[in-house]
Amino acid sequence: MRRIFALVVAGALAVPMLGQSVIPNSPGRKPAFAIRNATIYPVTSAPIANGTIVFANGMITAVGVNAAIPPDATVIDGTGLSVYPGFIDSGTTIGLVEINSVAGTVDTTELGTFNPNARADVAVNPHSNVIPVTRVSGITNVIVSPEGGVVSGQSALMHLAGWTNAEMTVKAPAAMMVRFPRLRSRPVGDVAPEADAARKQRRSYREEIENLRELFRDAQAYAKAAQARAADKSVRRFDRDLVLEAMVPVVEGRLPVTIEANLARDIKSAIAFADEFKLKMILVGAQDVAQFIPDLRQRNIPVILGPIMTLPPREDDAYDLIYSNAAALHQGGIRFAFRSNDAHNARNLPYGAATSAAFGLPKEEALKAITIYPAQIFGVAGKLGSLEAGKSANLFISDGDPLEIRTNIRRVFIAGEDIPMDSLHTLLYEKFRKRP
Numbered sequence: 001m002r003r004i005f006a007l008v009v010a011g012a013l014a015v016p017m018l019g020q021s022v023i024p025n026s027p028g029r030k031p032a033f034a035i036r037n038a039t040i041y042p043v044t045s046a047p048i049a050n051g052t053i054v055f056a057n058g059m060i061t062a063v064g065v066n067a068a069i070p071p072d073a074t075v076i077d078g079t080g081l082s083v084y085p086g087f088i089d090s091g092t093t094i095g096l097v098e099i100n101s102v103a104g105t106v107d108t109t110e111l112g113t114f115n116p117n118a119r120a121d122v123a124v125n126p127h128s129n130v131i132p133v134t135r136v137s138g139i140t141n142v143i144v145s146p147e148g149g150v151v152s153g154q155s156a157l158m159h160l161a162g163w164t165n166a167e168m169t170v171k172a173p174a175a176m177m178v179r180f181p182r183l184r185s186r187p188v189g190d191v192a193p194e195a196d197a198a199r200k201q202r203r204s205y206r207e208e209i210e211n212l213r214e215l216f217r218d219a220q221a222y223a224k225a226a227q228a229r230a231a232d233k234s235v236r237r238f239d240r241d242l243v244l245e246a247m248v249p250v251v252e253g254r255l256p257v258t259i260e261a262n263l264a265r266d267i268k269s270a271i272a273f274a275d276e277f278k279l280k281m282i283l284v285g286a287q288d289v290a291q292f293i294p295d296l297r298q299r300n301i302p303v304i305l306g307p308i309m310t311l312p313p314r315e316d317d318a319y320d321l322i323y324s325n326a327a328a329l330h331q332g333g334i335r336f337a338f339r340s341n342d343a344h345n346a347r348n349l350p351y352g353a354a355t356s357a358a359f360g361l362p363k364e365e366a367l368k369a370i371t372i373y374p375a376q377i378f379g380v381a382g383k384l385g386s387l388e389a390g391k392s393a394n395l396f397i398s399d400g401d402p403l404e405i406r407t408n409i410r411r412v413f414i415a416g417e418d419i420p421m422d423s424l425h426t427l428l429y430e431k432f433r434k435r436p
Contacts, residue, residue: 030416032056034069035397038078042387043085043371053083055393058416063387076397081410084367084402085387086140086394088157088374090304091258091284091339092346094134094142095124095158100344109148114215116246118153120144121172124165130343132423135160137347138402140394140414141170141384143339143374145177145258150212152177154246155258157378159394161414174378175258175282176250180270181208182263209269216277219247256280256378258304262313264288271295282377284339287313289325293332302377303329305369306339308352320359326369327360337374354403366403392416 033055040051042063052067053060062068069075098105107125110118124144134142140160146153154173162168183205222244249255261270262285271292274281283289283296284304296303305325312321329336338353340346349370357366375385383392393416400407412419 030056030058032070032073033076033393033413033416033418034067034073035076035078035083036069038081038083038397040083040387041085041367043368044386044388051083053387053395055395055413055416058393060387060389060391060393060395062389076411078397080399082398082400082402083387083395084138084398085371085385086396086412086414087138087349087370087402088337088385089134089139089142089340089346089349089370090337090374090377091145091155091306091341092142093144093147093341093343094130094160094346095126095128095144095343096120096146097343098125098128098130108146110146110153113149113211114151114243115146115149115153116151116176116250117242118146119156119172120146120154121156121158121165121169124156124158124168126162126164126168129424130346131160132420133344133425134346135412135414135419136409136421136423136426137350138396138398138409138412139346139349140396140412142346143174143378147177147179150179150181150208151215151247152179157380159414161417161419170383171378171380173249173255175256176247178212178257178259180259180261180266180273181205181212182261182266209273213273213276215247216251219244219251220277223248223251250279251277253278253280256282258282258284260284262287264291267292271299271301274301275299285341286325287322290328293328293334296329296334297332302335302337302373304337304339304374304377305329305356306352307341307345308338308355309348323355323359326353326356326366330361330365335373335377337369337377350403351405354405357403363403 034052036052037050040048040053040063048065051065052069054062054067054069054073093108096108100106107123142158142160143155144158145155155175155177156172157170157174158168159170183201222241226248250257257279259270259274259281261267261283267286267288281301282304283301286303286305289303308322310322326336338349340349353366353370357363372381372385375381384394387395393413396412397410398407399410
């Protein structure tokens, strides 16, 4: 993906000293820390009252009531405070968008319909002003997803700290992003008669589905040719195709496919498409997902919900359709996680989970859906998502329940680094608070 972020423009709209807040205090240095006398929420086990968590060299080394504190550790008194694993946003454009209204700072979309070789990890801007705004909400990791076309490209799981893309990247690719073709509910425009417009839309929809099917068939053939060539060097040479080469892990079932579909008919078609090509599917968006719980459970398809705080797709839907989907998935035994599907509003991810908790989802499940569940869905549960020895020290200290909007995040650590708590928002607040 192209690197065209206009940092000069972004900097002009921010404040001169903001640059010092978009990188860790001491990059490359990861000293030992111990947080003691805090209530620790490992997420995968019961909360630990008056507990201690120790981490060094970027990794958690001990969690418990009597965890030993190394003599060289910086000790933080957590009395009256809580420690949680860093939140994971399962779908954002952070680092790809700086200012929505300035085209030169938006790098989400490639030209064309099929761009499976587009990689989000190499396009992320590590010095985006959006990053510090997001991480002070306790969000330490994000799935950065490309947009546009039908096959948008490869998403990546990123730390929200680091000098370079490589330093930020946890897993790339994390999944292949497919925005499944959809049949519009009504004709667009009024040039053609309604019936004629509807026929054209159905024909266009069928063509889009068939073109997508053809891409996957070509990828399957390309994969077979590549395997034959690797097994027998005498096999006739075949021309390398970067688009089809990027699709090989998908059709071979090694790379999951996040398929975005919201309405019932589109979800039904997406599931059938995944069945046809035996894809490792993750359903994304899924506004009508409650109608498909048996199908998802039978196929073990996880779901990425969000954004949560949005309107239902139809004017006659129940007002709480989007809010209650998480509870329905939980009751149906479906693994799910939340996404913001945004850059600037990714900071509100915890409150989307909280809204679902207010509409039937157990609060502990809401917390898991932005910590351990996304780590499991994207295959990094051994590294992230909970507070356990051997995992990356991605965590934060708060003065209350982080799903409550009144709670303050006191400190954030990403890969063991103590992250600055200043951002564009806090710096502007201080600037105008001191206004004469």
